[in-house]
Amino acid sequence: MKFSRLVLANLFRKKVRLILTIGSFAIALVLFTFLAVVKSAFSRGTEIAGADRLVVVSRIGLMQLMPISYRDKILAIPGVKAVTHNHWFGGVYQDEKNFFPQFVIDPENQRQVMTELVVPDDQWNNFLKDRQGAIAGARTAARFHWKIGDRIPIKTTLYGGGASEFNLDGIYHSERPGGDESQFWLQWKYFDENAPGPVKSTAGWYVVKLDNPDDAVRVAKAIDEKFANSSFETKSETESAFAAYFVKQFGNIELLILAIGSIVFFTLLLVTGNTMAISVRERTSELAVLKAIGFSGRAVLYFVLAESVIIALVGGFIGLTLAYLAIPVIGLALTGLLPPLILSKSVLTLGLGFALLVGAASGLLPGIGAMRMRVVNALRRV
Amino acid sequence: MIRVDGTGKSNSLIQVRGLDKTYRRGGEEIQVLQRLNLDVDKGDFVAFMGPSGSGKTTLLNLLGGLDVPTHGSITVAGDEITHMSGNKLTQWRARHVGFIFQMYNLLPVLTAFQNVELPLLLTKLSKSDRRKHVETALGVVGLADRMNHYPRQLSGGQEQRVAIARAIVADPTFLLCDEPTGDLDRKSADEIMELIHRLVTEHGKTVLMVTHDPVVATRADTTLHLEKGVLVEGKTSHESVMAGGAA
Structure with missing residues (x-):
């Protein structure tokens, strides 16, 4: 000193x-x-990806759709606990600058697979009853000052295009620190009813929850083998590998x-x-x-x-x-x-x-x- | 009693025997000091004179442990310093040597007080004890009222007084002065020499000084001349000037 x-x-x-x-x-x-x-x-x-989840996409590419029937076939594979599916909606809210990811989800299985994304039960039940319902991540809701009950207009150029309005029935939070709270979820049934022919009864990708994370390689291999030589071959990988692949697109x-x-x-x-x-x-x-x-x-x-x-x-x-x-x-x-x-x-x-x-x-x-x-x-x- | 013939008594404060210093410059060997002997007792005040390049400053550097000789030995208060390691020599300098330079060499970012305090930072003295020592040293050089001034706020003579206070504050065994008045006007030079003389006569300090100025050299008890690296037997400074012996 x-x-x-x-x-x-x-x-x-x-x-x-x-x-x-x-x-x-x-x-x-x-x-x-x-x-x-x-x-x-x-x-x-990559860091927050679930260790016990696989993502199944088309072998051709992320934008290639797969039949909805794959869900039950995947669920039948030993080691699979639950399966849910998603679509990329690709809509625009008011202006293209207001980007946030919109997913068409499978309400029946979403909460069994994406356990860390939490919606209060009463909000979730309202969403299930509302075909035009939507759930927003807390970050996106805060960004646009949305509150439950708001009507959210979304335009999309995909799936034949058009404008739709959705009812905000709930807001989800991520229980994992740094988790994604920017998504906007829509009902698959409502989407499927309005989708053009080639898109009907399809899924963009599947998310598979495993009984045991140690089985990831075996189950991924089993899924891909099951659909090998079909019209819609798959590529299955862990969620973290999928996230890393996604980042590499940039x-x-x-x-x-x-x-x-x-x-x-x-x-x-x-x-x-x-x-x-x-x-x-x-x-x-x-x-x-x-x-x-x-x-x-x-x-x-x-x-x-x-x-x-x-x-x-x-x-x-x-x-x-x-x-x-x-x-x-x-x-x-x-x-x-x-x-x-x-x-x-x-x-x-x-x-x-x-x-x-x-x-x-x-x-x-x-x-x-x-x-x-x-x-x-x-x-x-x- | 100062002797240069190597016959001084064994308990001299500073004892130099057979001192050689050779430099290499461009493959050529230059012998600056040759077989030099010197005995200085406690309380002696000796001035070294000689033409430029005669080895005065080299001798002072060797005596102060800033340089090492090629051959020979230097013993101060019983410690032979010529074979000390770098760290030992640094510690020895802090304890035994007070340096006074021609250009004062004060740290411009520190006040007079802080400059004088520097050598005491190396001791185990408490802050209050350090303050007492610094105030005493600045009092001895007559600058007690300027302790909070920065070097730029002082005259050349005052700066040199601060440098002298820094040299004596840790009560070293001897003082080495390299042209202490070389950058001062006559009046300031006289005041500085009066101060150094008082340190010898009133405080019993041992002083070895290099100077070009014969008038300054008269303040020393003995003036020794260095010519081509050889010390010439001393006479009292007063005799030296009277005989016109200054270089």
Whole structure:
């Protein structure tokens, strides 16, 4: 503690430079945090996917439909506990910018399979009785200020197109932290009655709940074998593998984020390393005097490191605070384009660790130079 | 009593024997100091004079443990410093040597008080004890009323006084002064030399000083001349000036 005054006095020697360096740290941390949050948003589907669920899609592609009769055949396979099916509705609410996913669900089995998406019983019962009923995720309901009883007009270009109005009978919440609360569910029977011929009696994909997660590979294989060489071959995989495949449709997000993150890291390292090197060089004689009067080389190294780490921590803290304030606003602005952006404690810790690492690394080389500096040579340079 | 013939008594405060210092420059060996002997007793005040490149500052650096000799030994208060490791030597400097530089070398971001306190940060003294020591040292150099001033708010002479306070605050065994008045006007130089002289006469400090200025050298008890790395037998500084012996 008795050396803190010396470290702080040196830090504030060039105030403009200090502010600019802290500023560059803060901006880099905002960018780093944003990238980490985006990455986490894309991979969240994989992380929260049910370990005991399979997704069955057409082998040809996600948009290819399968017969509704597959439901009972899949249910008959040993190890399958329940099966539900979905359709992608692909509608637009008021404006194309107001995107949220709309699924045509199978009310009879939805709650047995998607157990973490909870709807109060009274709301669910109203939904079952209402052919034009709909259930909205809490996030989407909040986004459009919907309340139960509202009429929700949705236009769709799929399945012959047209406009429909749905009654909001309930709002679901996810019991899993970070779970998807943006979906909008419609009744399959109502959809099927109004669907054009080729779409009638079909499902977009099936979700299969297993008795035992350990059976996932066996059951997936059994499902695909059952429909092999038919007109509608299937591709079954775990829900997490399906989520990962879905994310890959956007491109290699992870590689992109890693590349941008690495550039941010090295740029910041060069900027702060250069600043620290200049700062040390400017006071070579002062450091030499410290060593002459009895401060060890290691003490001088610690002083330099302490300065760079303090800059990093202050810049990091400001950056994380800015990110904490900005990410919900950015998330709201990007609703529909990106999954929900959630700044978790782990991302905050990672950001602080990133700041510390860059701070220590940028002070290390100049600090070692100061530690090894020969007093006689340094004093001669004055 | 200062001797340069290697016959000083064994309990001299500083004892230098057969000191050689050779530098390599571009493949060429340059011998700066040659077989140098020196004995300095406690309370002595010795000035080293000589032309540029004669080895004065090199000798001071060796005596202060900032550099290591090529051959020979330096013993201070019974400790032979020539074979000490880097860390030991650093600790030894903190305990035994007070440095006064030509350019003062104060830290501009610290006040006079904080600059003087620096050597005490390496001790186990409490904050209040450090304050007492710093106030005493600044009182000795006559700057008790300027302790909260930054170096930029002080004159050159005052800065050098702060540097002297920093040098004496930890009560070192001896002081090494490298051209302490080299950057000062005559009046300030006289005041600084008066102060250093008082440190010797009133506080019993041992002082070794390098200077180019024969008038400054008269304040020392003895002036030694370095010529081509060899110390010439000393006479009292007063005799030296009277005889026109200054370089």
